Amino acid sequence: MPETIDLGVTADLHVHLREGKMMELVTPTVRDGGISIAYIMPNLVPPVTTIERALEYKERLQALAPKTTFLMTFYLSRELTPDLIHEAAKLKAIAGVKCYPAGVTTNSALGVDPNDFSDFYPVFKAMEENNIVLNLHGEKPSSDKEGEEIHVMNAEELFLPALIKLHDDFPNLRIVLEHCTTKAAIDTIEEINIGNRGEIKVAASITAHHLSLIVDNWAGDPINFCKPVAKLPQDKRALIKAATSGKPYFFFGSDSAPHPIHAKASHIGVCAGIYTQSLAIPYLAEVFESQGKLEKLKAFVNDHGKSFYHIKDEDLVNKDHCILVKKEQHIPEVIVQDDLKVAPFQAGGKLSWSIEWKAL
Amino acid sequence: MPETIDLGVTADLHVHLREGKMMELVTPTVRDGGISIAYIMPNLVPPVTTIERALEYKERLQALAPKTTFLMTFYLSRELTPDLIHEAAKLKAIAGVKCYPAGVTTNSALGVDPNDFSDFYPVFKAMEENNIVLNLHGEKPSSDKEGEEIHVMNAEELFLPALIKLHDDFPNLRIVLEHCTTKAAIDTIEEINIGNRGEIKVAASITAHHLSLIVDNWAGDPINFCKPVAKLPQDKRALIKAATSGKPYFFFGSDSAPHPIHAKASHIGVCAGIYTQSLAIPYLAEVFESQGKLEKLKAFVNDHGKSFYHIKDEDLVNKDHCILVKKEQHIPEVIVQDDLKVAPFQAGGKLSWSIEWKAL
Numbered sequence: 001m002p003e004t005i006d007l008g009v010t011a012d013l014h015v016h017l018r019e020g021k022m023m024e025l026v027t028p029t030v031r032d033g034g035i036s037i038a039y040i041m042p043n044l045v046p047p048v049t050t051i052e053r054a055l056e057y058k059e060r061l062q063a064l065a066p067k068t069t070f071l072m073t074f075y076l077s078r079e080l081t082p083d084l085i086h087e088a089a090k091l092k093a094i095a096g097v098k099c100y101p102a103g104v105t106t107n108s109a110l111g112v113d114p115n116d117f118s119d120f121y122p123v124f125k126a127m128e129e130n131n132i133v134l135n136l137h138g139e140k141p142s143s144d145k146e147g148e149e150i151h152v153m154n155a156e157e158l159f160l161p162a163l164i165k166l167h168d169d170f171p172n173l174r175i176v177l178e179h180c181t182t183k184a185a186i187d188t189i190e191e192i193n194i195g196n197r198g199e200i201k202v203a204a205s206i207t208a209h210h211l212s213l214i215v216d217n218w219a220g221d222p223i224n225f226c227k228p229v230a231k232l233p234q235d236k237r238a239l240i241k242a243a244t245s246g247k248p249y250f251f252f253g254s255d256s257a258p259h260p261i262h263a264k265a266s267h268i269g270v271c272a273g274i275y276t277q278s279l280a281i282p283y284l285a286e287v288f289e290s291q292g293k294l295e296k297l298k299a300f301v302n303d304h305g306k307s308f309y310h311i312k313d314e315d316l317v318n319k320d321h322c323i324l325v326k327k328e329q330h331i332p333e334v335i336v337q338d339d340l341k342v343a344p345f346q347a348g349g350k351l352s353w354s355i356e357w358k359a360l
Numbered sequence: 361m362p363e364t365i366d367l368g369v370t371a372d373l374h375v376h377l378r379e380g381k382m383m384e385l386v387t388p389t390v391r392d393g394g395i396s397i398a399y400i401m402p403n404l405v406p407p408v409t410t411i412e413r414a415l416e417y418k419e420r421l422q423a424l425a426p427k428t429t430f431l432m433t434f435y436l437s438r439e440l441t442p443d444l445i446h447e448a449a450k451l452k453a454i455a456g457v458k459c460y461p462a463g464v465t466t467n468s469a470l471g472v473d474p475n476d477f478s479d480f481y482p483v484f485k486a487m488e489e490n491n492i493v494l495n496l497h498g499e500k501p502s503s504d505k506e507g508e509e510i511h512v513m514n515a516e517e518l519f520l521p522a523l524i525k526l527h528d529d530f531p532n533l534r535i536v537l538e539h540c541t542t543k544a545a546i547d548t549i550e551e552i553n554i555g556n557r558g559e560i561k562v563a564a565s566i567t568a569h570h571l572s573l574i575v576d577n578w579a580g581d582p583i584n585f586c587k588p589v590a591k592l593p594q595d596k597r598a599l600i601k602a603a604t605s606g607k608p609y610f611f612f613g614s615d616s617a618p619h620p621i622h623a624k625a626s627h628i629g630v631c632a633g634i635y636t637q638s639l640a641i642p643y644l645a646e647v648f649e650s651q652g653k654l655e656k657l658k659a660f661v662n663d664h665g666k667s668f669y670h671i672k673d674e675d676l677v678n679k680d681h682c683i684l685v686k687k688e689q690h691i692p693e694v695i696v697q698d699d700l701k702v703a704p705f706q707a708g709g710k711l712s713w714s715i716e717w718k719a720l
Binding site for chain 1: 502504506509511512513574575576578579580581582583585589592593594596597621624625626627628629630631632703707
């Protein structure tokens with residue numbers, strides 16, 4: 001009998017499912033990767049900024065993956081109003097609002113200026129009142145002005161004061177620093193939570209790929225290029241330590257962000273994003289096992305995220321348990337559906353763990 | 361009449377011309393780019409480690425570009441002996457020996473361990489005695505061991521103590537830190553040369569592309585990926601300041617390193633190297649002009665390098681002057697010869713300066 005671990009009803013709190021053919025390819029792979037609950041990013045073209053669009057998008061996803069629970073988000077922009085937040089909350093149309101600094105990643109051109117969030121304070125207030133989470137892509141846009149010096153390597157660290165200020169100004173707003181990549185970010189989240197015995201207000205999601213990558217791995221391998229970029233060895237170690245710590249303010253958000261292979265295999269303009277969805281839990285299991293911390297995996301992919309997001313049993317469309325099974329599998333070089341090809345993270349490699357689902 | 365600047369007999373002290381069809385394509389473009397003297401890298405497969413191979417390679421290059429003066433180099437490896445250096449010097453077969461740390465860039469698998477050069481000290485001694493230059497690819501191989509922390513962003517800075525030790529151990533050996541990319545490297549070269557009124561023993565070559573790029577520019581644009589990688593805004597500024605300073609220990613070495621476009625447009629295993637040869641001087645002119653320092657360009661591309669390398673008029677196969685002409689030109693998207701395609705630096709862009717040759 002192979003070794004198994006019951007991970008329960010798992011959650012991935014940062015998922016890109018796109019639209020069209022890509023949506024058709026990747027949406028069913030949420031469950032393939034061992035994930036039951038998926039928190040869906042709104043950076044479509046145009047972005048999701050209305051209740052109708054959120055509900056209609058969710059309906060399309062649900063049709064493609066009937067056993068997956070989808071939580072929807074708005075894209076923070078000037079189209080959002082406090083009234084819209086109140087209405088969306090009443091209808092349970094969204095669980096959160098995602099904030100993209102303008103120009104830092106895929107489809108972020110309509111994002112906001114992270115140097116000044118004050119125009120959005122009425123929206124944040126409405127979110128705080130309605131228990132809607134704020135999801136931050138925590139990077140400052142690059143600038144090579146002398147004295148400013150913002151680039152992909154320090155863009156996250158330089159964003160952290162803005163996170164702290166938002167928490168100070170909205171102490172009851174739940175905020176997630178998404179896909180954090182630096183020791184500085186981990187330290188900031190720890191500091192905010194020191195001595196807190198009440199509900200967690202500020203947390204960070206951590207991807208699978210940032211537990212494996214440093215800058216060297218995307219230099220010359222665009223398959224590993226994402227935003228925020230993977231940083232230095234000491235940053236990777238801090239992320240692994242946080243993910244495997246059992247601390248409730250760190251939880252899984254894959255930021256799985258698929259692109260057609262031709263958008264990754266180009267000498268110019270490679271799209272940022274790493275596709276991990278179809279093997280999400282096995283990728284994580286590999287890292288947790290290497291640290292001798294497999295017993296902490298369930299907390300990271302289940303308890304912490306669901307607790308932070310107040311996800312209740314009655315919100316779930318399916319209550320099957322994800323079972324991690326010690327069974328080797330090969331990672332395909334490419335995943336193909338019709339004329340669409342996507343290269344998965346660690347394409348061509350091997351993983352020690354596989355996924356099964358157990359109906360209760 | 362357009363503005364013109366006579367740059368005299370120019371030199372590019374770091375050139376990759378490859379073999380086969382790539383050699384046939386790029387060798388004539390040395391002159392297209394405004395360069396008269398080209399210092400040729402030995403990282404062929406197998407590398408250049410014998411007098412016969414150096415002379416035979418030079419002959420092939422000369423046939424393709426009769427007006428270009430070629431200076432040849434050996435690849436530092438265990439095949440080199442002091443006797444071979446003495447013999448090569450006597451025959452004027454080589455001007456320098458290039459040292460590649462194992463595994464850091466294209467065709468460097470046979471390179472040396474930069475943590476310990478002592479095995480090569482007899483070779484360095486022979487080079488010192490024979491006025492043969494040591495060309496250093498100044499990077500430590502990456503390591504993510506805790507406490508070591510070597511990655512593409514700090515690999516050059518961590519190499520600098522090895523440079524200083526070599527200079528201390530061989531004070532009369534002329535050493536070039538090739539394609540330097542960091543403020544730390546510039547500062548080290550400055551410090552070594554402070555107060556020196558004699559011959560320059562330690563210099564640095566600077567590429568055209570590192571005067572334009574930072575880490576953001578190769579994140580997502582493999583056309584801009586090279587080793588050493590472009591670093592941070594403050595590093596770029598230090599390089600520009602050094603190149604335009606008129607200080608004689610900084611000179612031009614393009615490190616133009618062509619690859620077929622399919623080796624740059626891949627989602628995995630992109631080859632390191634930027635092709636600048638065909639527009640080398642116009643790329644530089646753009647940067648120097650932006651700094652209001654065009655009057656320093658001749659020193660950078662002519663006097664400093666030729667002086668450091670002891671290049672004399674009688675060594676030249678042609679004495680035409682390179683004339684910089686203020687005349688806009690478009691950079692092609694791709695350079696094609698038969699079935700070989702190479703994407704040039706800043707493909708599809710524009711340059712304000714062109715090149716003409718004046719026979720004397």
